[in-house]
Amino acid sequence: MPGNPNEIKLVNNAMSNATRRKIMNFLDEGDKTVEEIGAAAGKTMLDFHLKLLQQAGLMELKEGTASLSEYGRNFLKGKEEKDQEKSADLSQAKPIEITEVRQLLPCIADSSKFRTIANMAPPPGGVLKVIEPIFPRGRYSDRIGALIIQQNEVITTIYGTGKVTMTMIKNEEEAKNRLENLKVTINEAIAKGVAPAPREKVRVEAMEIYKYLPQTNCGKCGDQSCYTFAIKLMGGETSLDKCTPIKEPEYATNLEHLQVLSAYI
Template identity: 90%
Template sequence: MSGNPNEIKLVNNAMSNATRRKIMNFLANGDRTVEEIGATAGKAMLDFHLKVLQQAGLIELNEGTASLTEYGRNFLKGKEEKEQGKGADLSQARPVEVTEVRQLLPCIADSSKFRTIANMAPPLGGVLKVLEPIFSRSRYSDGIGALMIQQNEVITTIYGTGKVTMTMIKNEEEARSRLENLKSTINEAIAKGVAPAPREKVRVEPMEIYKYLPQTNCGKCSEQSCYTFAIKLMGGETTLDKCTSLKEPGYTTNLEHLQVLSAYI
């Protein structure tokens, strides 16, 4: 690789996907057959993932066997050295308390469920970014300064200011129970002083993306159907903002779910 912008873009796209990162780490231990890779990383869209890595110059494919290129080995080595220099210090963070459950409002997406607004103190601010790895499905947004956590249909958003929102809640009892569990998980990490290292995130399938799309097949995104859009989104060939219907008020909760899921693509 010469390092020109187009080649860098190919590499960044290849490594932005959790499955492809898993394949690269698997190949770091030696050459593997396509069957072995499928057994470890999953067979869904495997040919596509291998092709993307090959086009980026990170792997070589020869008669059903994959191996890292010299560039691929150097890329992983550089990444490992960079990550070893990072520390996640929580020693200055203070334990939090849920100080108030202020509102229980009907959810826009499902009128039988509620949207809860609560307060957590003291505000965690930038510590939220460090806490991201302790939740299996979470994404920190620099844009809004908040940590978004998905647990089945419930999306919890913790803002740096201390505000906490939860969607698709059954009742106030569930809201308080979830807030108490959230507080305990955060305080346990703070007590240890150091957040756990980033871990391999949960695999997302196209049908899970499709579940939260409008499913109207309107074609505004230039794709034939919402399921095709989900496939293209999984492959990094389109972006979530191309689905303009998700910007409508009725799809607010759907968009929140998709924003979290997109972090694992």
């Protein structure tokens, strides 16, 4: 059973990918052939995904048939219990209001669109982490204490302090409508008093990652093309910070999108 830091790192890396999590949940139903796994989870990079799960000690593969290891079964059981504990009580949370839209500034990447900064009160704090499952493309970041939501090209970031930012907004009217819808969605969850059940995140394809990369094929990341980099990013073979051009001001909005998409890899 993994216990030392290197082994734990292998497990965390193996379970950081949506396809590998799907494979694990599929194997929880019983032993499966590689063909059955490919039909259920997709055949793209299947050998790579199975190899990582084996290296992490989560599954075993013999003569074309895969099964969960004892550690793999215990891991899923522990995760299920932890997810049940996360079904937090929201009965003490207070409804929020949008108190002001403070700024409407041109987006760096597209001067025809705007970046909005607003406030909500009272500050939602830890409620954001609990209600994350409400939003199909939402993820809570412990690092910045914020819930990040992607809706097409618009990215909304709600901070525990009550600050709200939105990118790629057409005008002030759209900003106000989106903020109002956000308020209603959050308050409906608070009114129910119980957090929604955790959900599997939307799967992201390599082409969607590629769409937001610089597409210059500069090779600074060590790969021949931006599309190759996107495929490796999907497979967990590289990291977004290896793409140095994406950190330039002209790609600021692209970077925000890629940071959101990375949560679903």
